[in-house]
Amino acid sequence: MDAVVVFESMWGNTSAIAREIARGYGDGSAAMTTDQADADLVLGARLVVAGSPVHTLGLPTEVSRASAAAKDRPGTLAADTRHLPVREWLTHLPRGPRFYAAFETRIVGPLGHGAATAISRALTGAGYEQLDRPHSFTVTMRPHTETPGAMLLPGQEQHAFEWGIRLRRLLAEVG
Numbered sequence: 001m002d003a004v005v006v007f008e009s010m011w012g013n014t015s016a017i018a019r020e021i022a023r024g025y026g027d028g029s030a031a032m033t034t035d036q037a038d039a040d041l042v043l044g045a046r047l048v049v050a051g052s053p054v055h056t057l058g059l060p061t062e063v064s065r066a067s068a069a070a071k072d073r074p075g076t077l078a079a080d081t082r083h084l085p086v087r088e089w090l091t092h093l094p095r096g097p098r099f100y101a102a103f104e105t106r107i108v109g110p111l112g113h114g115a116a117t118a119i120s121r122a123l124t125g126a127g128y129e130q131l132d133r134p135h136s137f138t139v140t141m142r143p144h145t146e147t148p149g150a151m152l153l154p155g156q157e158q159h160a161f162e163w164g165i166r167l168r169r170l171l172a173e174v175g
């Protein structure tokens with residue numbers, strides 16, 4: 001596989017963005033959970049795109065994931081905490097050379113952009129080279145909904161699709 005788009009997602013918003021990035025990238029790309037993106041799969045990829053929600057100004061932690069799960073209410077989506085946190089997935093990566101791009105979903109406003117920065121730092125540390133600057137995609141404050149991905153603000157999926165197209169072009173340019 002050319003490009004793997006890996007995500008952590010409680011209520012389907014980051015995963016919806018990941019799927020649009022992969023769709024924009026086109027053939028040779030797929031969006032997948034951290035469990036699916038094992039070391040063998042990553043080894044075969046030229047580009048790793050990784051994203052997560054911003055939790056408490058950074059990557060989700062055990063505490064923030066538990067707090068997301070505690071928001072579950074009858075009739076609303078349960079937080080999906082079945083998969084390995086991106087924070088932990090980043091520690092099991094095969095070393096580069098390889099390209100990467102990082103993204104995050106977050107609330108509009110001054111509440112921080114820390115997840116994509118932390119992902120970038122870890123991937124640089126693994127010997128991967130940044131293909132494009134980190135991207136943020138925005139959601140409403142509404143913490144949980146009935147439909148996966150319904151917190152995304154208008155235009156965010158289109159923005160993700162277009163970023164996927166751009167990543168393919170940038171990867172072709174670096175040879």
Ligand SMILES: Cc1cc2nc3c(=O)[nH]c(=O)nc-3n(C[C@H](O)[C@H](O)[C@H](O)COP(=O)(O)O)c2cc1C
Pocket residue numbers: 008009010011012013014015053054055056057058064065067068105106107108111112139143149151
């Ligand atoms: C425990 C917790 C902490 C959060 N902290 C922040 C934050 O510091 N900054 C921010 O912009 N959004 C914050 N959010 C909102 C998340 O970014 C939002 O729920 C997420 O983008 C939804 O994506 P998902 O459905 O893929 O999990 C927080 C959410 C939770 C559950």
